[in-house]
Structure formats: structure tokens, C-alpha cells
Amino acid sequence: MKLEKIVLLVFILVLGSCKTESKKAIKTETISFTKEGELSILSTEADSIRAKAHFDIEIAETEYETQTGLMYRPSMQLKRGMLFIFPDVSARSFYMKNTEFPLDIIYIDEGQKIVSFQKDAQPYNESSLPSNAPAKYVLEINAGLSEQLGLQVGDSISFSRN
Numbered sequence: 001m002k003l004e005k006i007v008l009l010v011f012i013l014v015l016g017s018c019k020t021e022s023k024k025a026i027k028t029e030t031i032s033f034t035k036e037g038e039l040s041i042l043s044t045e046a047d048s049i050r051a052k053a054h055f056d057i058e059i060a061e062t063e064y065e066t067q068t069g070l071m072y073r074p075s076m077q078l079k080r081g082m083l084f085i086f087p088d089v090s091a092r093s094f095y096m097k098n099t100e101f102p103l104d105i106i107y108i109d110e111g112q113k114i115v116s117f118q119k120d121a122q123p124y125n126e127s128s129l130p131s132n133a134p135a136k137y138v139l140e141i142n143a144g145l146s147e148q149l150g151l152q153v154g155d156s157i158s159f160s161r162n
Helices: 002-025 063-068
Strands: 037-045 048-060 080-090 103-108 114-121 135-142 156-161
Touching: 037 080, 048 063, 048 135, 063 080
Parallel strands: 048 080
Antiparallel strands: 037 048, 037 156, 080 135, 103 114, 103 135
């Protein structure tokens, strides 16, 4: 009986110390911007093309990158954005879980034309923010910029990687 109590006590101590160790290991770091490319938003008006905006971008294309996106970041500079590249064209839906600042979410088709927007998506909102048409790309920029720049459905993007 005494041996069982000692074994139980040792088990509790080991289990308790494991919990303490894993809590120490779960520290979040500030995620900094890493420029991975450049993106231009272009307007096609009257058979001419003009640039509406230029952004330095991070590119999210792995499953982890697309799941995490801009979460856990306190802000983003004005001329920066995140471009999500998906392997297929499909209806897309984003949400703002663990995203600390408001965003404009721009859905873009395989021809790199803007098909829909979700403007002024609010921090920490877990509501679904769907595209209105199938999309291969999604661009996240600071909230209000799509309005300020006069972006419209039918405008296109062009991007290059570093």
C-alpha cells in the first residue's frame, strides 16, 4: 500500500512538472513582416492600364501560412499586404480570428482579376467572410485602403516574387 502511494506521488510530480514545462514553451513571439515580393493593382479603363497601388507583400501558400495569415500581429504598414495563393480556384471564405487589426480582404480569380471584396473586416470576428465568386488568390491589406484607392471588381493584380 505504501509503495502504491509513493508511485502515485511520483507520477503526480512528474505530470505536474511536464505541465509547467509545456506552459513555458508556449510563448508567442512578435511576427515580423518578411518581404517576399511586390504586387501592383491595375485599373483597365478605356483600353489603357494604369497602376492604382503598389505593395510589398508576404506570400502565403503552404497550409500553415494560409491558416495563420496575419494573425497575432499588432499592425501592418500601409504599403504592405499578404497575398494568399491557393492551388485551385474555389469559393473562398476568410475570418478574423486572432487578427488584431482591421483588414480589407480582396478575392481574385485565376486571371488575376478582382472578383469581390470584404471591406473593413473587424479584429477577432469569427464570422465567415466569403468571396462572391470563385477565387485563386486573396489579398489582405489595411482596412479602408480599397475604398481610398478606388479599387473595383474587374481591376487586376500583377505580382512578382523576390
